[in-house]
Amino acid sequence: MTIEAGTLIRWFDSHARDLPWRRSGVTAWQVLMSEIMLQQTPVVRVAPIWEQWVRRWPVPSAMAASSQAEVLRAWGKLGYPRRALRLHQCAGVLANDFGDVAPADVDTLLTLPGVGAYTARAVACFAYGARVPVVDTNVRRVVARAVHGRANAGNPSTTADLADVSALLPTDRRRAATFSAALMELGATVCTARSPRCDDCPLPRCAWVAAGKPAGTEIRRAQKFEGTDRQARGRLLDVLRDSHAPVERARLDLAWLTDPAQRDRALDSLLVDGLIEQTDDGLFALAGEG
DNA sequence: GTCCGGGTGG
């Protein structure tokens, strides 16, 4: 079964959320910032930060002129702060080598730090209107259901999914870009993972519905957070983000008392990742303070 | 308390 582009595009025209990075006048760099922030992070938490960032760092050179530590502070608690580091690196590369503009070409985008298969195509498509398949897990799930009649996307192999979505794209460039945005929107708001709202779905012939909505076979285990190394890293970083002067090791130790070995491991990994650094006199600070 | 989201890089 296929997905009729006109039907989906008309639905999108009347149902798309008014997200700030979709408004006119948003540059490719600003779209790139939004896509990096939206990796792993819900729209509601990204939107206010993105608005600040667009004002503060409207072009890559503006961010490149700020220190890494300033960018980490502005990232706040969006999570996965290595994304902020990569975006800062990205800003430097764009300012130096790309005329202060995010490139339009997928292969070039893929060379940038923090930009992978999804983000490269998202920027090419949403910022430049390129006719390329933009495949995130929402899209993989929609295609799995509507086209293949499966409850969920199967293997994480993106290659087959890229080909699937390529085959669905309208020929016209502009319609193709809207179609990709619409597929993502449908997956995010209607064809959701747990409780799809099929009553609100604009697609008249879904293979999964036609097959009687067979259950998936996936064994998913919920990802824990409480007590993980990730949480420990977050606590340690909190201390340094909130302090504008380097802090003593003893102060960091207070941030994670439950398991000293885990705390040491987290601290070490933050140093290795380049998120924090040690001063000559043995104090700790956010990396790249200036 | 439990569930949830889901791309990149190593």
Next chain:
DNA sequence: CCACCTGGAC
């Protein structure tokens, strides 16, 4: 394949 963060809904 695994590590990486957080807060809000229920």
